[in-house]
Amino acid sequence: MEIKILGISGSPRRGATEYCVKEALKAAEEIEGVTTRFITLRGKTIKPCLHCDYCKRHGTFCIQKDDMAELYDHIFWADGYIIGSPVYSMSISGPLQTFFNRWRPIHQVHKGALIDKVGGAITTGGTRHGGQETALLTLLCHYIARGIIVVGGEPGGYLGGSVWSRDRLEAGAREDEVGMETVRGLGRRVAHVTRIVKQGRTTLGLIHDHDR
Numbered sequence: 001m002e003i004k005i006l007g008i009s010g011s012p013r014r015g016a017t018e019y020c021v022k023e024a025l026k027a028a029e030e031i032e033g034v035t036t037r038f039i040t041l042r043g044k045t046i047k048p049c050l051h052c053d054y055c056k057r058h059g060t061f062c063i064q065k066d067d068m069a070e071l072y073d074h075i076f077w078a079d080g081y082i083i084g085s086p087v088y089s090m091s092i093s094g095p096l097q098t099f100f101n102r103w104r105p106i107h108q109v110h111k112g113a114l115i116d117k118v119g120g121a122i123t124t125g126g127t128r129h130g131g132q133e134t135a136l137l138t139l140l141c142h143y144i145a146r147g148i149i150v151v152g153g154e155p156g157g158y159l160g161g162s163v164w165s166r167d168r169l170e171a172g173a174r175e176d177e178v179g180m181e182t183v184r185g186l187g188r189r190v191a192h193v194t195r196i197v198k199q200g201r202t203t204l205g206l207i208h209d210h211d212r
């Protein structure tokens with residue numbers, strides 16, 4: 001059975017977060033049946049949710065015309081997510097927050113579309129203990145809000161991947177060997193749990209052939 005894992009970098013640049021998400025995807029590929037896909041929010045135009053309720057009133061996607069149309073396809077494709085964010089003021093990046101707010105119409109268009117998908121999170125901060133854990137919690141709450149099953153890291157990995165980049169992009173992340181172990185553990189854990197859930201749903205008759 002194919003297990004589809006989508007990695008998303010929520011950084012507006014190619015740096016520590018993109019590197020970490022890609023490393024987590026490599027680790028996820030160690031699990032049988034896993035196929036991965038990577039996307040970045042860097043360079044994407046994602047307009048904010050206006051709370052106009054157009055999606056609610058019409059049961060359709062957003063009135064905003066931007067790169068979200070293409071991103072929705074990736075979101076639907078995946079069985080599991082590994083989403084990474086740089087820590088901004090002890091929380092997630094602005095683009096990523098905007099991206100998650102634009103998930104609101106998904107529920108209007110395909111009720112239950114995200115139920116029983118699996119999600120794990122990674123954050124990279126320039127300072128040691130600079131808010132990696134608070135930002136991780138924000139990310140995990142976005143999953144919970146959409147009915148996605150949340151996983152943390154392997155034992156010792158707690159909330160997920162947590163890296164101290166020292167504000168030095170990929171090179172800084174690479175040097176944080178302990179942090180990178182939490183990233184790889186998170187990748188394996190998301191893939192492992194996604195496989196179990198997808199297999200279980202199939203056995204229970206909750207997934208049909210055309211959904212695989």
Ligand SMILES: Cc1cc2nc3c(=O)[nH]c(=O)nc-3n(C[C@H](O)[C@H](O)[C@H](O)COP(=O)(O)O)c2cc1C
Nearest residue numbers: 011015016017086087088089090125126127130165
């Ligand atoms: C607006 C802004 C706010 C930031 N706030 C924090 C912070 O609260 N804590 C922290 O440790 N690092 C903070 N940083 C540093 C970044 O989180 C850090 O360099 C991160 O690894 C960048 O990831 P990237 O290389 O993928 O862009 C901030 C950076 C910016 C631009």
